[in-house]
Amino acid sequence: MLRSKDMNHRDITRETAEAERLEKMNVNLGNAPVAKPGDNQQPQISSVEEISSLISQTTTDNKCPSCGATLTYDPTTGGLSCNFCGASVAIKTMPAAPGLGYSLDDLQNNAGRHLLLTNNKLVVCGTCGGQFVADKSALSGMCPYCGSNSITESGNSTGMLEPTGVIPFAISKEQAQENFKQWISARRLAPADLAKNSQITDLVGVYVPYWVFDCDTYTPYKGKFGKTVGSGDDQYTKYHKAEGVCKLPVKNLTFMASSRLEKDHFWKSVSKFDFNFTKRYDPNLLAGFWSESYTVDGTTAWQTAMGKIYSMIQTSIKRMEDADTIAKLDMKPEATNVRAKYILAPIWITSFNYNGTVYRVLINGQTNAIVGTWPRSLGRIFKIIGIVAAAVFGSQMLLALIRTLMNWLSSLG
Secondary structure, three states, X not given: OOOOOXXXXXXXXXXXXXXXXXXXXXXXXXXXXXXXOEOOOOOOOOOOHHHHHHHHHHEOOOEOOOOOOEEEEXXXXXXXXXXXXXOEEOOOOOEOOOOOOEOHHHHHHOOOOOOOOOOEEEEEEOOOOOEEEEEOOOOOXXXXXXXXXXXXXXXXXXXXXXXXXXXXXXXXXHHHHHHHHHHHHOOOXXXXXXXXXXXXXXXXXXXXXXXXXEEEEEEEEEEEEEEEEOOHHHOEEEEEEEEEEEEEEEEEEEEEOOOOOOOOHHHHOOOOOOHHHOEEOOHHHHOOOEEEOOOOOHHHHHHHHHHHHHHHHHHHHXXXXXXXXXXXXXXXXXXXXXXXXXXXXXEEEEEEEEOOEEEEEEEEOOOOOEEEOOOOOHHHHHHHHHHHHHHHHHHHHHHHHHHHHHHHHHHOO
């Protein structure tokens, strides 16, 4: 359970008290605690060192100008909207600069490290271990992953790197709900009453953290390469020796920055994003959504990335040498202009209860791709097996009849 920041009630005016009441109401009705949005006027950024100063200049309260309630980001309009009075506020977002990101020195030497925002805290789910960035004014909340209310504030809230970019939600809550209805109705092996008797929970929007790497590679190499020639008994591998230089640019090499989710194939199957639509980090884009903080740091992610890049270079060299196999390879790859981008990407999460069992569903907040678990009907499965078996048996009987007719015709000359 989260507690609000202590306040001196004697100094609270009636207007401020009313705004706080609306804020509490907004939280209790399910709006997730989020970072407060920044000012719309954002200066150009050319390096990580400028991010901290930018955030300190742009932090403001995202209160509705009409009623004082909390504004949330609206994927339909691309602006902020009020769930209480319907007011809307336009915002300006900027594309992420091509060269923006953390250097290896930033990651290794903690250069430029700072709190996400001075009025934020890190909260942890005691049930599933999820870590999220929350506004200090948040009173309570439920974990968007497992639904638990065992949310506590973490003492380790310092040293978090600022995100360098955000892929905004492009799919609204209403669109995601419609997508879910179509998806669940199309489960052919599910019980016939699944769509009718499923009790769906509310959709929750979550920004999931990713490390995205760009770099240039320069690799002198020499080796022995083989090419398969011929066919059948005359097939053999022809080898040749060669040396050269492989120049391979690496763009948007992506790794999940959550230790809980990085090996979860269920999450990976829906986590395919177009990073060309990344916006420069703006807290306005997070308003109304949960934001998971990274638990895999940039240095660790880069170690994993280097192994992937090494394999990519090998594949590129094999292609350059028109080879099927490599008998021997000596290469010395170097990576330059490394930029580590910390990107938040959108996922809608929901679950539904059917006959006492909870099934979870994930919807990509950019592409609308959906993946989920659902119950299977043994009756429908056996019915399909029976149809397939009958078709196979029928085809075999038909083939046998054709063979018999052909033999009979042959006997007649």
